[in-house]
Amino acid sequence: MSDTTGLSSYLDGLPEFKSAKGQFLYSSLASRRTANPTGFASALSWWRTTLTNTAAKGLLGPDRLVLHADDNLLESFRRDKIGRPASLGTVLTDLFKSREFIPLESYLDSSEAANASWLSTLSRPLWWSLSQLRTTVLGSSEYGEGGEETEWKQSIGDWVIRDTVEKAGTNLIPKLTNLHADAISRLYTTEMFHLAVSKLCLPGQTLSELDCRVVARYLSSKKLCVMEGSVIKFAAPLSTKPPTAISEADHGILALRTSLTNVDRYITSIESRISDEQAQAVKYNAKKQSALVKSHLVNRKRLELLLSDRAASRDKLGEVLMGIEKAVGSEETIQALSLGTTTLRALIASPSLSLENIEATTSALSDALADVEDINQTVNAVGTLASSDEEDVENELKELVKAAEVEEKSKNELEKKEKEDKATAEREKKEREEMQVRERDQKRKELEARKADLEERIKEKKAQNELAEKEKSSRDFQPKVSQDADREAQLTDLRKAPSTTAKSEAEEEGSRDKIAA
Secondary structure, eight states: OOOHHHHHHHHHTSGGGGSTHHHHHTSOOTTHHHHOHHHHHHHHHHHHHHHHHHHHTTSSOSOSSEEEESHHHHHHTOBTTTBSOSOHHHHHHHHHHTTSEEEHHHHHHOSOGGGOOGGGGGGSOHHHHHHHHHHHHHOGGGTHHHHHHHHHHHHOEEEEEHHHHHHHHHHHGGGHHHHOSSSGGGEEEHHHHHHHHTTTSSTTOOOOHHHHHHHHHHHHHTTSEEEETTEEEEOOTTOSSOOOOOOHHHHHHHHHHHHHHHHHHHHHHHHHHHHHHHHHHHHHHHTTOHHHHHHHHHHHHHHHHHHHHHHHHHHHHHHHHHHHHHHHHHHHHHHHHHHHHHHHHHHHTSGGGSHHHHHHHHHHHHHHHHHHHHHHHHHHHTTOOOHHHHHHHHHHHHHHHHHHHHHHHHHHHHHHHHHHHHHHHHHHHHHHHHHHHHHHHHHHHHHHHHHHHHHHHHHHHHHHHHHHHHHHHHHHHHHHHHHHHHHHHHHHHHHHHHHHHHHHHHHHHHHHHHHHO
């Protein structure tokens, strides 16, 4: 069943559905084969990519390598305001012609899956093949909408997506060496093969059992394995020969491996049932239901005995399988030794390795080496100096070597002195820079201290000014109060002055009267 939500999200992210091209892709395409071949080719390419990608991502169902063309597929691609694609049958027909999509039945039945061609039409109904021939000769534009409906009905079925199959097979081939270390591991049923490789073919995807059958058929077309029914047999790693035909012994080994797998599953099931019985016993013991506790304990004991029996059977089957594996390995070793012996005998039988030829060759080689030695001595004797001249040459050579050594030593000492001077200069420069940095830091600190001192003085001066202003205001206020008091006293005196004056005048008048008398 397809993932409609995931498919809808995938289609929403395609740029074609953000423009009018989406409606063109869902429209009738059959008539455009001849009327608009460029547009038809573009639409066909888009559908091929979209069908391949959505199937590979698992958006069309569990099968990644096989497309199931049916009404569910049409419904999965339904889009709002556009509807279902009208020409999916036309698309599948052309993809079949180009061998991009291959009928599943013919692919699995063919021993040359990778080279499936038009011969695969023989596996389709005769009317289907004739209709394709008519389409090729007369063109599909005659059909119109009815022709597209006919093409769709003829395309209903299962299709192998060739590009995805080749990608999955190419990814799996390098991993086969690690999977097939021994002969027994190179034998599979389709179920075993599915369990072994389903996650190794496409990154991030798990293939279905049908997908793995398709991959096995692809590998058989590459002469990497043989496939008969549900049995798959691979060639030895790095072997240049195709695998041998599946024998009765191979069927027996697979039957034994299948039995061993079934026993393993049975043992797992028994262990799970034992855990369940133990849990039930604990449960009913907490409820003080002794009868039920005893029943579950008895069942657990029986299952434990059965588990012991099945484990013993598994050990026996494993032992037999190990013996078979050892025998098969010995057979391969003997075959390799036999091949090596045959090859060695063929090499020894060569005339070039006969004793007479070896003796003649070694004798000729000794003579040739003696001749070469004579020639070298003769050549070296030409231009040989007298012993005194050789001593002079040796002495001169020693002097030259000594002079070269002195010069080299002087040069090294000079380079060493230059390096030391350079290091000293760099060190002094670094010290000066550090001193300058320290001086700058000291000056910055002094400036900051002076700044802080000035700020403090400014604050003190400001405080003094504020205090002086307050004192001045106070002094100004006190004389003003005194002046007001004096003025008030004078006004009081002035008010009292008339009565005093009148009294004085009366007294003076009285005194004059006394004098007159």
